[in-house]
Each structure stands twice: as C-alpha cells, then as structure tokens.
Amino acid sequence: DVVLTQTPPTLSATIGQSVSISCRSSQSLLHSNGNTYLHWLLQRPGQSPQLLIYLVSRLESGVPNRFSGSGSGTDFTLKISGVEAEDLGVYYCVQGTHAPLTFGSGTKLEIK
Amino acid sequence: EVQLQESGPGLVKPSQSLSLTCSVTGYSITSNYWGWIRKFPGNKMEWMGYISYSGSTSYNPSLKSRISITRDTSKNQFFLQLNSVTTEDTATYYCARSTGTWGQGVMVTVSS
Numbered sequence: 568d569v570v571l572t573q574t575p576p577t578l579s580a581t582i583g584q585s586v587s588i589s590c591r592s593s594q595s596l597l598h599s600n601g602n603t604y605l606h607w608l609l610q611r612p613g614q615s616p617q618l619l620i621y622l623v624s625r626l627e628s629g630v631p632n633r634f635s636g637s638g639s640g641t642d643f644t645l646k647i648s649g650v651e652a653e654d655l656g657v658y659y660c661v662q663g664t665h666a667p668l669t670f671g672s673g674t675k676l677e678i679k
Numbered sequence: 680e681v682q683l684q685e686s687g688p689g690l691v692k693p694s695q696s697l698s699l700t701c702s703v704t705g706y707s708i709t710s711n712y713w714g715w716i717r718k719f720p721g722n723k724m725e726w727m728g729y730i731s732y733s734g735s736t737s738y739n740p741s742l743k744s745r746i747s748i749t750r751d752t753s754k755n756q757f758f759l760q761l762n763s764v765t766t767e768d769t770a771t772y773y774c775a776r777s778t779g780t781w782g783q784g785v786m787v788t789v790s791s
Contacts, residue, residue, distance in 0.1 A: 606778055615773060615781040627779070657722055661778055667739040668778075673722035 569594050571660050573671035580650045581679045588674045590660035592641040597664070604663035607636055607645045611656040619658075620645065652678055681706035683774050683782035691768075691789050697761040701774030701782060708732070708755055712777050715748060715759045717770040718784070725770075730757050764789045 570593040580586045596603045607620040618627045620636035623643060633648045647654055655678050660671040687699035701713070714729035728738035730748045738746050742761070750757040761768060769789045775781040 608778065615783050617781070618779045621779070659722075659724060661724075663778070666737065667741070668726040670724035670726070673724075675722075 568667060569596075569662055569665045569669050571662060571669055571671035573658075573660060573674050575674060576672065577675045577677065579677045579679050580647075582650060582652060584650050585646065585648045586650060586676070587647075588645045588658055588660075590638075590643045590645070590671050592643070592662060594665060595640045596643075596662050597640060602664075603639065605636075605638070605643050606661050606663070607634075608659045608661060609654075609656050610659070611653070614656075616659065647676075650676070650678070654678075681776060681780050683776065683780060685772060685774050685782045685785040687772075687785055687787070689786055689788060691764055691787060692791050693765055693789055694763055697759070697764050697768065697772075697787060697789075699759040699772055699774075699785060699787075701757050701759070703755045703757070703776075706776065707752075708750055708757055709752055713750070713757050714775050714777070716773045716775055716781075718773070719770045727759070727761075766790065 572591045574589045596605050603623050605623050608616040610616040619630050619634050624636045635646045637644050657673045657675050682704045684702045691697045710732050712729045715727040718724050728748050730736050736748050745762045747760045766789050771784045771786045773781050773784045
C-alpha cells in the first residue's frame with residue numbers, strides 16, 4: 568500500500584499566521600492517465616471530514632481561497648494563508664492513484 | 680445538495696457481523712462512487728471499499744473476505760457488512776461519495 572507521511576503531526580498557529588503541511592508519498596502519485604489523485608481533507612472537531620483540495624491544487628467549491636495545494640510526484644503541500652479560528656481541526660492528505668486508497672496520519676492544527 | 684446519513688447498531692459483539700446503512704438524498708447512487716471509510720480511535724483513517732454507479736465493488740485487501748458492500752437503488756441506499764468482527768473493528772464508520780461528501784458517521788463499538 569502507498570504510505571503517506573504527513574508532517575508536522577501537530578501545528579500551533581496564531582490567527583493570521585500562514586502555515587504549511589507536508590504530505591510525502593512512498594510512491595509517485597502520477598497516474599498513467601496524467602492525473603495526480605492527491606487530495607486534502609479537514610475534519611473539524613465533532614464534524615465529518617470535508618474535502619478542501621482535490622487533484623493536488625483544485626479548490627473544492629465553497630472552500631475559502633486562503634487554502635491552496637501544490638506539489639507533484641511524491642511531495643505535496645497544503646498551505647493556509649492567514650489562519651482563521653474555524654480552521655482548527657485535523658488535516659489529512661489522501662491518495663487515490665494506487666489501490667487501495669490510503670490516508671496520511673493527520674496533522675492537528677491548534678489555534679494559539 | 681447531496682446528503683448522506685449512516686445508520687446501524689452502535690454495539691456489536693465479537694465474532695458477529697456489523698451491518699450499516701447509508702441513506703443518500705439529493706443525488707442518485709447510480710452515478711459516481713460510494714464508499715465506506717472508518718476512523719479508529721486516534722486519527723488513523725482506513726478506506727474499506729466502494730460500490731460504483733454500475734454496482735461493481737472494490738475492497739481493501741486488508742479486510743480480505745470479511746467485507747461486502749451492496750446497494751438498493753430503489754431506496755437510494757448502500758450497505759456495509761463486515762463479518763467476524765473483533766475489538767479492533769471498533770471505530771467511527773463513515774459513508775462517502777468518493778472522497779467529496781461524507782456522512783456524519785456512526786460510532787461502532789465491538790464488545791461483549
């Protein structure tokens with residue numbers, strides 16, 4: 568199975584601060600069809616996960632544009648440009664290029 | 680707006696079967712992919728499997744022959760059955776449309 572390694576495991580940020588989360592894959596996530604099936608989810612406390620970013624860098628409808636994704640191959644990054652209080656929760660990267668679909672171990676964002 | 684809602688028993692005895700229902704509104708399950716994902720105590724997420732728009736299925740090999748996902752298109756519902764459960768199957772179970780829209784989740788405890 569593809570292993571996704573997320574760092575850091577915990578992140579503490581002040582309101583307005585910009586932060587980044589890294590997701591490294593044990594294999595290239597470039598599919599033979601040219602797509603890279605790497606997505607980012609946020610699970611807020613007491614809520615179900617929601618999709619933030621799909622296909623590395625595409626913003627899901629309704630998601631604020633302070634969220635952005637980048638990367639290729641095996642290295643990917645989620646950036647939050649100006650953290651807001653509602654951004655606290657656990658962030659996951661997830662890959663769908665190689666079966667079975669696998670998740671990163673999660674990054675918990677805390678607000679100082 | 681698509682919505683998903685899981686239902687089923689919150690307590691299952693070891694060696695028995697876990698059965699959950701996902702009721703979908705606002706979107707037909709004869710389109711797209713519909714999956715089950717579980718989150719263990721802590722942050723670990725595991726993709727269990729999916730049923731496609733055509734009714735074909737794909738399962739995580741880690742679950743071997745214990746898992747079955749079926750559907751009832753007349754009720755716009757799909758189902759999870761996990762056999763021979765152990766305490767290690769204690770988790771919150773989510774249904775989801777691909778990785779984009781998730782249900783609220785149902786906590787299932789395996790205990791005698």
